Amino acid sequence: xxxxxxxxxxxxxxxxxxxxxxxxxxxxxxxxxxxxxxxxxxxxxxxxxxxxxxxxxxxxxxxxxxxxxxxxxxxxxxxxxxxxxxxxxxxxxxxxxxxxxxxxxxxxxxxxxxxxxxxxxxxxxxxxxxxxxxxxxxxxxxxxxxxxxxxxxxxxxxxxxxxxxxxxxxxxxxxxxxxxxxxx
Amino acid sequence: xxxxxxxxxxxxxxxxxxxxxxxxxxxxxxxxxxxxxxxxxxxxxxxxxxxxx
Numbered sequence: 001x002x003x004x005x006x007x008x009x010x011x012x013x014x015x016x017x018x019x020x021x022x023x024x025x026x027x028x029x030x031x032x033x034x035x036x037x038x039x040x041x042x043x044x045x046x047x048x049x050x051x052x053x054x055x056x057x058x059x060x061x062x063x064x065x066x067x068x069x070x071x072x073x074x075x076x077x078x079x080x081x082x083x084x085x086x087x088x089x090x091x092x093x094x095x096x097x098x099x100x101x102x103x104x105x106x107x108x109x110x111x112x113x114x115x116x117x118x119x120x121x122x123x124x125x126x127x128x129x130x131x132x133x134x135x136x137x138x139x140x141x142x143x144x145x146x147x148x149x150x151x152x153x154x155x156x157x158x159x160x161x162x163x164x165x166x167x168x169x170x171x172x173x174x175x176x177x178x179x180x181x182x183x184x
Numbered sequence: 185x186x187x188x189x190x191x192x193x194x195x196x197x198x199x200x201x202x203x204x205x206x207x208x209x210x211x212x213x214x215x216x217x218x219x220x221x222x223x224x225x226x227x228x229x230x231x232x233x234x235x236x237x
Contacts, residue, residue, distance in 0.1 A: 016187035017194065026229045031222040033230055043218055052190065054203070066229030075225035107219045110209035115194050117203045150203065151193050159234065 004168035007154075009042040011171075017052035017115075018171065019147045021140075021157035022062035025055075029104050035158060038173055042156070046112065053112040054152050056119060056142055060105060067101030117146045134164045144168065 027039040046053070070076055071094060080100055117123070123145050130148075131141035140157075144165050147153050154169045155162055160176035162168055197203040223229070 016190040023230050023234050026233060028218060029220050030229050031220050032226065033228065036220070040218060040220070047213075047216065052194065054194075062233045063229075066227075066232040069232045070223050070225075070227045070229065073225055073227055075223045075227040077221040077223060080221075081224070104219060104221055107212065109206075110212040111216070111218065113208045114206050115198065115203040116206065117197075118201065120202060123202075150197060152190060158230075 004163045004165050004170045006163060006174070007169060007171045009038060009045065009171065009173040014046070014049050014051055015152075015154040015169070017054060017152045018046065018154045018156050019143060019150075019152055020053055020055045020059065021143050021155060021159060021162075022059055023158045024156045025059065025063065025105065025108065026066060027158065029108060035173075035175055038175075039158075042171070042173070043108070043111075046156075050113070053109065053114040054117055054146065054150055055109070055114065056117050056146050058119065058139065058142065060102065062139070063105045064098065064102065067098060071097045071101070115150070117150060119146075123149050130165065134161070136161055136165070 024039055027033040027035045028043045030036065033039075074081065076097060080097065119142060123142065126149060127138070127141040127145035130136055130144045131138055134141075134144075136144065140159060140161050143155060143157070144162065147155050147168060153167055154171060156171045158172055158175045160180065162170045162172075163176065194203060194205065198205045
């Protein structure tokens with residue numbers, strides 16, 4: 001089985017469109033993530049070259065999951081955490097914080113001409129086949145299915161599992177390999 | 185795939201409702217900056233979302 005083709009962030013030429021995976025987006029937005037610098041640089045490169053961006057509507061849900069954990073652990077960015085409590089209603093306060101997190105993601109995505117791919121029955125059916133064929137996690141299978149469904153087969157992801165998927169071009173700057181080497 | 189054929193394919197997906205097209209925000213593009221954040225307490229969002237690395 002031919003594996004996916006791996007790309008560095010400085011490879012030429014850039015594709016006309018790419019699919020974003022959540023781990024790349026999180027590494028761009030969160031300064032404490034290990035690969036923040038190189039991912040941000042690549043995000044700027046995509047912006048400068050007018051590359052269109054596709055993402056699953058699940059991306060926001062993924063991001064909320066991480067943000068919620070940060071809120072619950074009171075690990076919010078200092079400028080957010082120091083905002084005065086406006087209400088005595090904890091649910092309303094949490095909603096305000098969650099919306100604040102969502103704004104970071106929306107602001108990033110708004111830089112690009114973008115397509116939000118909806119998960120319908122056909123895409124799910126394709127994802128199930130990919131999950132079985134390449135032993136993918138269900139979320140990754142949905143991302144791969146979106147890539148094939150839209151014929152935009154360039155995926156920006158730091159996840160090594162995509163490298164098993166024949167026909168994909170994975171833009172990862174060699175990060176999965178570096179992670180694996182560190183574990184050895 | 186060439187830019188034009190990608191555009192055609194994506195536009196056809198938009199018409200069927202399989203994808204929703206959002207044009208680049210003029211205001212965001214003019215600013216051209218990515219707004220990032222730093223969390224306290226060393227929380228790694230990637231681990232939360234994608235599992236342990």
